[in-house]
Amino acid sequence: MIYTVTFNPSIDYIVRMPRLEPGAINRVTYEDILPGGKGINVSIVLSNLGHESCALGFVAGFTGAEIVRLMQTSGAKSDFIQVAEGMSRINMKIKAAEETEINGIGPKILDSDIEALYARLDALKPGDTLVIAGSVPSMLPSDMYERIMGRLDGRGINIVVDAERDLLVKVLGYHPFLIKPNNHELGAIFGVELATRDDVVPYARKLQEKGARNVLISMAGEGAVLVPESGDVIMSEAPKGTVVNSVGAGDSMVAGFLAGYQESDGDYATAFKMGVAIGSASAFSAKLATRPEVEALLKTL
Ligand SMILES: Nc1ncnc2c1ncn2[C@@H]1O[C@H](COP(=O)(O)OP(=O)(O)OP(=O)(O)O)[C@@H](O)[C@H]1O
Numbered sequence: 001m002i003y004t005v006t007f008n009p010s011i012d013y014i015v016r017m018p019r020l021e022p023g024a025i026n027r028v029t030y031e032d033i034l035p036g037g038k039g040i041n042v043s044i045v046l047s048n049l050g051h052e053s054c055a056l057g058f059v060a061g062f063t064g065a066e067i068v069r070l071m072q073t074s075g076a077k078s079d080f081i082q083v084a085e086g087m088s089r090i091n092m093k094i095k096a097a098e099e100t101e102i103n104g105i106g107p108k109i110l111d112s113d114i115e116a117l118y119a120r121l122d123a124l125k126p127g128d129t130l131v132i133a134g135s136v137p138s139m140l141p142s143d144m145y146e147r148i149m150g151r152l153d154g155r156g157i158n159i160v161v162d163a164e165r166d167l168l169v170k171v172l173g174y175h176p177f178l179i180k181p182n183n184h185e186l187g188a189i190f191g192v193e194l195a196t197r198d199d200v201v202p203y204a205r206k207l208q209e210k211g212a213r214n215v216l217i218s219m220a221g222e223g224a225v226l227v228p229e230s231g232d233v234i235m236s237e238a239p240k241g242t243v244v245n246s247v248g249a250g251d252s253m254v255a256g257f258l259a260g261y262q263e264s265d266g267d268y269a270t271a272f273k274m275g276v277a278i279g280s281a282s283a284f285s286a287k288l289a290t291r292p293e294v295e296a297l298l299k300t301l
């Protein structure tokens with residue numbers, strides 16, 4: 001079974017307008033509301049691909065109730081912890097000439113809520129996969145990733161981490177099964193700019209030397225690179241298409257990788273291809289991609 005953790009789920013409020021003018025009243029020409037947060041997106045895409053998962057995390061208030069409702073309609077299973085104070089955040093995604101994101105704060109989370117999350121994680125079994133993805137809100141201890149990975153260490157659980165900078169670097173010693181920084185996040189760790197697929201390989205290897213088993217680097221329109229724990233480096237261009245909404249493309253890639261890995265009994269080339277195809281399929285559609293969209297793109301790879 002695959003579990004995902006989103007510490008700070010969101011309502012993603014997607015709006016379009018020809019131009020965003022700071023300091024003026026801007027009126028939108030399109031709006032949509034989607035459940036958001038990186039782990040949640042992974043769960044939804046897994047469900048779209050026909051794979052079961054369970055989304056965990058903290059929700060609160062009317063926005064939290066809407067996240068739960070939207071998850072039910074998406075078909076993805078969830079078992080969130082309802083926290084008492086505050087509300088789940090609203091993250092605004094503005095699509096104008098440029099893409100601007102404004103991510104909210106989120107509810108107050110108590111120690112007892114964290115204990116409730118631990119109780120759910122303690123029920124995981126050897127062979128399960130846990131995806132921990134996204135930012136840690138300021139009301140949680142900043143070392144939540146390490147705490148969880150330390151708690152689950154040695155229990156035969158494959159952990160996938162999609163996080164930035166220190167959050168990622170500090171958990172490498174727990175040997176995550178997969179990490180998926182993008183090329184900018186990878187470059188920021190080492191203080192370098194990484195523009196090409198060849199550029200990222202030595203730095204991905206450095207993260208592997210620090211403990212990560214498989215390092216998947218997403219590069220938006222430039223495609224992706226996988227440095228697997230066994231076998232050669234795999235690279236791919238991104239499929240060509242028109243970007244409609246790239247929010248969640250990276251999360252889709254993680255879900256696609258896990259789905260492809262399961263469907264091929266552990267073949268990294270298949271997992272990688274599926275990850276690239278669904279990452280791009282999500283970028284090319286208004287919502288997170290579905291199986292038919294991926295199948296169509298897979299034929300072009
Ligand atoms: N402009 C694009 N054209 C084609 N494919 C894309 C594009 N943007 C994203 N993708 C696909 O999605 C994958 C993941 O994208 P990206 O590198 O933007 O992830 P990310 O930075 O984690 O994104 P996010 O945080 O928005 O989920 C890419 O490797 C690629 O396969």
Ligand SMILES: O=P(O)(O)OC[C@@]1(O)O[C@H](CO)[C@@H](O)[C@@H]1O
Pocket residue numbers: 008010012035036037038041091101103133134135136247248249250251
């Ligand atoms: O604030 P975080 O946790 O870093 O990112 C949250 C978020 O921007 O990431 C997802 C896309 O990857 C969105 O659904 C969501 O709004």
